[in-house]
Amino acid sequence: MRKKLYIETLGCAMNVRDSEHIVAELRERESYELTESLEEADLIIINTCSVREKPVAKLFSEIGVFQKKRKEGARIGVTGCTASHLGEEIIKRAPAVDFVLGARNVSKISSVVNRRHAVEIATDHDETLYDFSEYRSNPYKALINISIGCDKRCTFCIVPVTRGEELSIPSEIIVAEVRRAVASGAKEVTLLGQNVNNYGRRFSSGVSGAKNFTELLREVSKVEGLYRIRFTSPHPLHMDDEFLEEFAKNPKIAPQIHVPLQSGSSRILKRMKRGYSKEWFLDRCEKIRKMVPGVSISTDIIVGFPGESEEDFEETMDVLERVRFDQLFSFKYSPRPHTAAAQYEEQVDSQTASARLSRLQARHREIQEELMKSRAGAVEEVYFEELRSGGKAAGRTADGKLVLVEGSEELLGTLRDVEIERATLTTLLGRIV
Ligand code: SAH
Ligand code: F3S
Numbered sequence: 001m002r003k004k005l006y007i008e009t010l011g012c013a014m015n016v017r018d019s020e021h022i023v024a025e026l027r028e029r030e031s032y033e034l035t036e037s038l039e040e041a042d043l044i045i046i047n048t049c050s051v052r053e054k055p056v057a058k059l060f061s062e063i064g065v066f067q068k069k070r071k072e073g074a075r076i077g078v079t080g081c082t083a084s085h086l087g088e089e090i091i092k093r094a095p096a097v098d099f100v101l102g103a104r105n106v107s108k109i110s111s112v113v114n115r116r117h118a119v120e121i122a123t124d125h126d127e128t129l130y131d132f133s134e135y136r137s138n139p140y141k142a143l144i145n146i147s148i149g150c151d152k153r154c155t156f157c158i159v160p161v162t163r164g165e166e167l168s169i170p171s172e173i174i175v176a177e178v179r180r181a182v183a184s185g186a187k188e189v190t191l192l193g194q195n196v197n198n199y200g201r202r203f204s205s206g207v208s209g210a211k212n213f214t215e216l217l218r219e220v221s222k223v224e225g226l227y228r229i230r231f232t233s234p235h236p237l238h239m240d241d242e243f244l245e246e247f248a249k250n251p252k253i254a255p256q257i258h259v260p261l262q263s264g265s266s267r268i269l270k271r272m273k274r275g276y277s278k279e280w281f282l283d284r285c286e287k288i289r290k291m292v293p294g295v296s297i298s299t300d301i302i303v304g305f306p307g308e309s310e311e312d313f314e315e316t317m318d319v320l321e322r323v324r325f326d327q328l329f330s331f332k333y334s335p336r337p338h339t340a341a342a343q344y345e346e347q348v349d350s351q352t353a354s355a356r357l358s359r360l361q362a363r364h365r366e367i368q369e370e371l372m373k374s375r376a377g378a379v380e381e382v383y384f385e386e387l388r389s390g391g392k393a394a395g396r397t398a399d400g401k402l403v404l405v406e407g408s409e410e411l412l413g414t415l416r417d418v419e420i421e422r423a424t425l426t427t428l429l430g431r432i433v
Contacts, residue, residue: 005032006041008062011049013192013232014163015080017143018106019047022079024135029110038066043075043113048082050158052334056082060094067096077101077113084162085337087121104148104164107132123149123164126204130173134180140188140385140413142181146174146216147193151201152235154262155273155340156302156333159194168199170207171216175223182225185413188254188383188396191220191231197238213238214246221252227415228254228383228398233300236260237275239284248291255292256400259285260300264316268305272341278315285323296399298327303360304353305333306344313356320363326371326399328364332357365425372423375401379433382418384411403428 005026009019022045026032035041044066049055059082066076075098078090084102091097099112102121112118127148136142150159151166178189193199199213211219213234220229229252236259247253259281263269266277288295301316320328332353335342382403384395393407395418403418404427405411411432418430 002031002033003042004035004037004040005043005045006035006038007045007047009047010055011047011051011080013143013190014145014194015047015049015103016137017145017192018080018103019045020135020137020143021106021132022047022109023137024133025107025109026113027135028133030113038069039071041070041074043077044070045077045079048078048080050081050085050162050336052331053336054334056086059090063094063097067094075099075113079103079106079109081159081162084121084123085158088119091117091119103162123162125164126167128167128169128173128204128207130169130177134184136181136184136186138385139185140383142178142186142189143192144174144177144181144189145169145193146191146196146199146231150194151198152195152275153273153340155271155344156262156305156336158336158339161338163194166193166195166198166202168201168203168210170203171211171219174216175219178220178223178226182223187226187413187415188228188230188385189220189226191216191229193231194233195235195238196231197234197243214243217246217250217253221250226252228252230254230256230400233258233260235275236281236284241287244284244287244291247288254398254400255295256298256398257288257295258298258300259288261316261319262300262302263305263308263312264319265308265312266315268308268312268315271307271344272302272305278319282319282322294399296326296401297323298400299323299325299329301328301330301360302333303330303356304348304350306341306348307346308333308348308356317360317363320360320367324367324371325364326368326401328361328368330357330360330364369425372401372425372428375420375423375428377420379417379419380428380430381415382430383415384413386412397428401428402426403430405430405432407432 079101083100099118105120147168149164149166197213380397382395393411420430422429
């Protein structure tokens with residue numbers, strides 16, 4: 001009989017894909033199958049995020065809860081970025097944890113799963129041959145890694161510490177994976193990396209034929225049967241004109257782009273070591289809007305970075321007004337171990353940061369509402385990817401907006417024209433035409 005695996009995934013798209021790899025390996029090599037029920041699991045895995053402090057604190061209380069609820073003899077594993085940076089300490093603080101596997105060590109899952117108190121967290125591990133078994137939680141769209149790790153040293157960010165230095169996956173492996181995904185029903189792929197447009201800077205030794213990100217996009221777009229390519233996340237610094245032109249003119253690349261701002265103040269951007277200024281960021285966004293009609297631009301913003309003054313924050317509000325982002329992921333700065341900014345003096349007090357975050361989010365909500373409302377009445381091409389409760393099918397417009405219509409199974413994996421009848425803050429509601 002197959003053993004049962006319960007896996008909880010926190011954090012970013014990279015973690016979602018890492019979880020799929022973990023499931024794939026455990027199904028193939030250790031004869032596990034997935035369960036949604038914690039109580040019946042033989043193995044419980046928490047795939048963690050450590051980008052902010054809160055989820056780390058939550059991890060230990062969660063382990064306690066899982067320990068109580070689990071069936072007798074069930075094992076608990078901690079994987080992902082918190083596993084990388086806390087390592088053995090996790091087992092010291094929570095001895096119920098059976099193994100710890102870092103974000104850079106996913107391919108070692110079957111070697112740790114049966115070893116009591118195994119800890120594998122080396123961040124110099126080379127995983128770029130991506131020799132994983134196959135599993136995708138959704139057959140209609142695929143997440144595909146193109147690079148691992150990150151070479152930047154943004155002063156707030158712990159990711160380079162947890163995921164190690166950046167290595168690109170050879171383009172042949174990527175294209176082969178795209179082909180496999182398409183052959184098994186995915187018409188849409190999302191290329192993944194911490195800094196996708198830095199693709200091609202470094203491969204593991206012995207790999208030749210380096211390509212840059214623009215060339216990789218061209219290669220991937222040649223795969224027959226593939227309709228839409230998305231990618232996340234690019235870095236504003238590396239958005240050169242050659243890339244923007246490819247983004248604009250390649251019909252398979254979806255008109256959706258994440259341009260992580262972090263701060264609108266050039267002074268703060270310098271302290272963050274982001275490598276671009278407010279002017280460069282605005283110039284890129286303006287260019288994208290001009291070159292790609294109907295493009296959607298999303299962003300990440302941190303408020304309360306050490307030394308952020310009221311004027312600095314106003315600069316961020318100014319960028320918000322000018323770019324009018326389709327989507328905003330905004331965070332209160334959280335000091336992280338092993339990062340330069342955690343040592344900076346002038347930490348902004350929590351109340352001030354919260355007030356700024358509320359103001360930013362409130363203004364963004366108004367903008368988002370206007371943008372979404374303006375979509376009513378339009379006919380959009382929607383790619384359907386999953387069923388929702390109440391007889392609804394869910395899909396995405398080319399620019400990534402969630403669309404719900406009355407519909408069933410036969411819509412999945414197809415592109416349909418949908419007339420948008422109504423819009424909420426996050427969702428377009430419509431009918432097939
Ligand atoms: N390159 C990655 C970034 C990973 S971190 C990507 O583009 O997906 C994701 C986001 O978390 C960052 O863009 C940043 O806005 C936020 N973040 C990172 N470190 C943070 C910190 N110490 N405090 C608050 N937010 C942070
Ligand atoms: Fe983090 Fe900056 Fe890399 S945000 S993941 S160090 S590009």
